[in-house]
Amino acid sequence: MSADFLYGVEVVINGLMSGVLYALVALGFVLIFKASGIFNYAQGVMALFAALTLVGVMEGQVPFSHIINATFGTDIHHFGWHVPALLAIALTLVVMIAFAWMVHTFVFKHLVGQEPIILFMATIGLAYFLEGIGDLMWGSDIKTLDIGIPQGGSMWVENISVHLGGEDFYGFFIDKLDITASIVAAILVIGLIVFAQYTKQGRAMRAVADDHQAALSVGISLNFIWILVWSLAGMVALVAGVMWGAKSGVQFSLSLIALKALPVLMLGGFTSIPGAIVGGLIIGVGEKLFEFMIGPMVGGATENWFAYVLALIFLVFRPQGLFGERIIERV
Amino acid sequence: MKDTVAPYTTADGRQIGDVLMDMRGITLRFGGVEAIKDISFDIREGEIRAIIGPNGAGKSSMLNVISGFYNPQDGEVWFRGAKRPPMKPYQVARQGIARTFQNIALFDGMSVLDNIMTGRLTHMKSGLLAQAVWKGRAEREEVENRAVVERIIDFLEIQAIRKTPVGRLPYGLKKRVELARALAAEPKLLLLDEPMAGMNVEEKEDMSRFILDVNDEFGTTIALIEHDMGVVMDLSDRVVVMDYGRKIGDGTPSEVRNNQEVIDAYLGVAHD
Numbered sequence: 001m002s003a004d005f006l007y008g009v010e011v012v013i014n015g016l017m018s019g020v021l022y023a024l025v026a027l028g029f030v031l032i033f034k035a036s037g038i039f040n041y042a043q044g045v046m047a048l049f050a051a052l053t054l055v056g057v058m059e060g061q062v063p064f065s066h067i068i069n070a071t072f073g074t075d076i077h078h079f080g081w082h083v084p085a086l087l088a089i090a091l092t093l094v095v096m097i098a099f100a101w102m103v104h105t106f107v108f109k110h111l112v113g114q115e116p117i118i119l120f121m122a123t124i125g126l127a128y129f130l131e132g133i134g135d136l137m138w139g140s141d142i143k144t145l146d147i148g149i150p151q152g153g154s155m156w157v158e159n160i161s162v163h164l165g166g167e168d169f170y171g172f173f174i175d176k177l178d179i180t181a182s183i184v185a186a187i188l189v190i191g192l193i194v195f196a197q198y199t200k201q202g203r204a205m206r207a208v209a210d211d212h213q214a215a216l217s218v219g220i221s222l223n224f225i226w227i228l229v230w231s232l233a234g235m236v237a238l239v240a241g242v243m244w245g246a247k248s249g250v251q252f253s254l255s256l257i258a259l260k261a262l263p264v265l266m267l268g269g270f271t272s273i274p275g276a277i278v279g280g281l282i283i284g285v286g287e288k289l290f291e292f293m294i295g296p297m298v299g300g301a302t303e304n305w306f307a308y309v310l311a312l313i314f315l316v317f318r319p320q321g322l323f324g325e326r327i328i329e330r331v
Numbered sequence: 332m333k334d335t336v337a338p339y340t341t342a343d344g345r346q347i348g349d350v351l352m353d354m355r356g357i358t359l360r361f362g363g364v365e366a367i368k369d370i371s372f373d374i375r376e377g378e379i380r381a382i383i384g385p386n387g388a389g390k391s392s393m394l395n396v397i398s399g400f401y402n403p404q405d406g407e408v409w410f411r412g413a414k415r416p417p418m419k420p421y422q423v424a425r426q427g428i429a430r431t432f433q434n435i436a437l438f439d440g441m442s443v444l445d446n447i448m449t450g451r452l453t454h455m456k457s458g459l460l461a462q463a464v465w466k467g468r469a470e471r472e473e474v475e476n477r478a479v480v481e482r483i484i485d486f487l488e489i490q491a492i493r494k495t496p497v498g499r500l501p502y503g504l505k506k507r508v509e510l511a512r513a514l515a516a517e518p519k520l521l522l523l524d525e526p527m528a529g530m531n532v533e534e535k536e537d538m539s540r541f542i543l544d545v546n547d548e549f550g551t552t553i554a555l556i557e558h559d560m561g562v563v564m565d566l567s568d569r570v571v572v573m574d575y576g577r578k579i580g581d582g583t584p585s586e587v588r589n590n591q592e593v594i595d596a597y598l599g600v601a602h603d
Contacts, residue, residue, distance in 0.1 A: 200455040207438050207449050214436035217398065218516065219424035219453040 003169040006161075010172045011292040012285055017178035019284020020185045021243055025257050026264040026276040027189070028236040033270050034209040035229040038108065038119045042127035044258020046096075046234060049134045051241030051250040053095050055145050056138040058088040063137040085147035089238070096234030099130075104227045112222075131255065140252075145245040150176040181243040188239055189277060192232070196273075201228060209271075263311035269321025278322060283307045338376075341568065348376030350409075351552050352397065352520060357406035359392055366392040367403065368576045374520065379546050380554045381563045384573035385596060390556045391433060393573070394524050397554065398430045399423035411519070425453050429518035431509045433525045433556075439498035443489060443508050444480065446497050450515025451476040483514050486548070487541060503534040507541070514545060521545070523555040527562060535559070539566055560597065564588065572596070 028043045040046075056063065060079040069075055083091070107122055153173045162171035196202040207215040208225045216222065244254055260283075268279025287306040295302045314321070338348045352374040359367040366389045374380045382390045395401040396408070399420040408415045410426065418426075429450070438446050455472055484490055487507050492500060497508055506526065513521055526542065527535045539562060545551050557563045563570060564584040572580035572587055574596040580587045587593055 200452060203445070203449060204452055206441065206445075207452075210438035210440050211436050213432065214438060215449075216400075216420040217424055217430050217432070217436065218449045218512065219421050220449075221419070221421045 003165050006165045006169050006172075008289070008292065010174070011288045013172065013174060014178070015285035015288030016281055017174070017182050017284070018288070019281035020182045021240065021257075021280075022260050022264050022283055023277045023280025024185050024188070024236060024240045024243070025261040026268065026280055027192070027273065028233040028240065029261055029265055030268075030270065030273055030276045031192075031229050031233045031236065035205060036108070036119075036208075036226055037116060038123060039116070039270070040126075040233065041120065041123040041258070042130055043233065043237060043261065044255040045127045045130045045134070046099075046237035047241035047244065047257065048250070048252065048255040049099075049130050049241075050092055050096055050234065050238035051145060051245035051254060052134045052138045052143070054088055054092045054147075054238070054242060055143045055245070055250055057091050058083050058085065058147070061138060066139065067136065089147070089242075092238055093235060096238055097231045100230030100234050101227050103230055104223065108226065109223065127255075131252075142249050142251040145242065145250050147242065147246065149180050149246050151246070152176060154179060177243075177247055181247075184239060184243065188236065189273075192273070201225075205229065260307065263307040265321070266311035267314050267321055269323045272321070272323035275321055275323030283310065286310055345377060345547065346550075347378050347568065350374070351376045351411060352554075353407075353409035354393075354397070355407040355409065357393070357396060357403045357408070359389075359396060359401055359403045365576050367396070369406070370571075370573070370576075370578045371406075372571045372578065372581055374552060374554050376552050377546070377550055378552060378568040379542070379566055380552075381567035381570045382554065382556050382573060383558075383560065383563050383570060384579075387575075388573040389576040390573055391524060392576075394430070394522050394554070394556055397423075397520075398428055398522055424516070427516070427519035428522065429513035429516040429520075430522035431506070431513050431524055431526060433528060435502075435505050435509055437497045437505060437509055437512070440496065442494050442496055443500070443511075444484075444493045446508055447480050447483060447511045447515050448476065450512040451480065453516055479517065480515055483511050486544070487511050487514075503530055503537075506530070506534075506538065510538075510541065510545075514549070514551070517549075518551065521551050521553045523553060525556050525558060527557060527559060535562060542566060 025043065025047065028046070029040060032038050032040045032043075055061075060081040060083065062068065062076050062079060065077050069077075103126065107126065108119070111119055111122060152175065154176045157174045157179075158171035160171075162169065164171075194202075196206055204215070204220045205225055205228060207218065207220055208222060212222060215225075240257070241250075241254065244257055248254075264276060264279040264283050266279075267282055268275030268277070287303045290306045291300070291302045338346065340346055350373045354373065355371050357367055357370045358365065370393065382393055384390050392401060396403050399418045399422065402417045410428075415426075424430075438449065441449075454476060456468075484493055487510065489504065489507055489511065492504060492508075497505060500508065510523070510526065513523075523542070527538050530538065542553060542555070543566065546553055555563075555567070557566075567584060569582060570580070570584055570587045571578060572590070572593045574592075579596055580590040580593040582590075
């Protein structure tokens, strides 16, 4: 096989892996949108906040230390302990669930039945609020997140693939972090599907996503389900935050990955979990392949816009996305 | 206390028991409009109780009060001998009151079987983890729930469509699936909001038969709203008649049929 072809294959594999991360972010949007009709602009900031909290907890940072010091004239920054990664993840999850409860109880419970645009505006407010709180709690400096996920190219993959090509092929370069992220994301997605299909709460969640009135009539508490989906979205945000944070540091730009989820959602449809996954993979592979094949001809940096143009084309020909519910207007 | 009638047996051998639900002086307003004006009536265990009246009489509002979708401004709701505090619809459902809707509220994206299974949600008790790994009590519960659901599917003769997504079904079958979901909850009180609306004669006959059979075989107490006088008179043990939010008649079908006020409401009279 020619080296060019094999490098193409490598690009596709890498595209699939970054696509998994896009899918992960998109999944957070779909969960909330399906169950409550809220397009959660704050999903990206939730990922940032989760990653910040995780780093803070692990390093034993004192939350709100800046305010505390300014108010009481103290000079405390650290508790002086380090929390093991797994425990820190569990604690962060508790924080995200508490956050879900607060978001519902203080904001969206009072907005039930409002226009979608009002709900959307509320999530914009929420995004900036959460960003500010994140800064106040943990400080605004760039942090490194190291929970022990291996990084760097996998020698194993390189060694077994090097024989596929000739003299000028040196084997596939695949980052171990990307491999881990894909496995974690796959487990998360399978877990979510099992939850939705086979548990009482999952069934109730699907019921609420389908019809609120009918759900009430079979004894489902809408408030409980909404807190549940916000918690799940918080969990997905945590996983996405950890993977992206480990890759490129925990900093403000992390919240912008939410924007990459938009074209994924347009492709996959806002209401479909499989759609979010397939959409993420298509965008991931598409932008890497496009950059690899067309990029050199147009001067590169196509990854910045390719996803959006693809989504635009999709919007024109299939506005409901690949898997979204068909929009039929009856006259 | 209200005076109550002793339990008795009907001509066709069904047991009518004590008062199950007692509505006392219910008044419901929407802004300045009084949808229900000081209405009292009761529903007794084992009976088929109908609420009838012309369009806009407040029948659906009354059903929504019973099922907790509306909370009345005045009056008391007594269920199984206890006064019920204001409740959310899901809490009412958990008390054992199931309902169907005039405009059908089903989960269109799910199969018929899954839809009916949601009716069992109030009967599922095992923990989240146990359900996810499908162990012990969770497995037993699922088997039991499936057995109940299968029995209802047989009973309502919808075996052939059990895997079909509900969104694809014709209207009459959707109504039947909605009834099946309500039955799956094994309710103490079943509320049917115009179960025969929009049906042709044959479908109406089927539905009437199912309602009678449900009452007969499961002993379910049923309160139903219907437009079609003929159907109601054949089905029900006792009838409440509403007009403009007031109660204008209450009694057996033959009593109600001969009530002058009821006749006027249905046929219309000249007001001076």
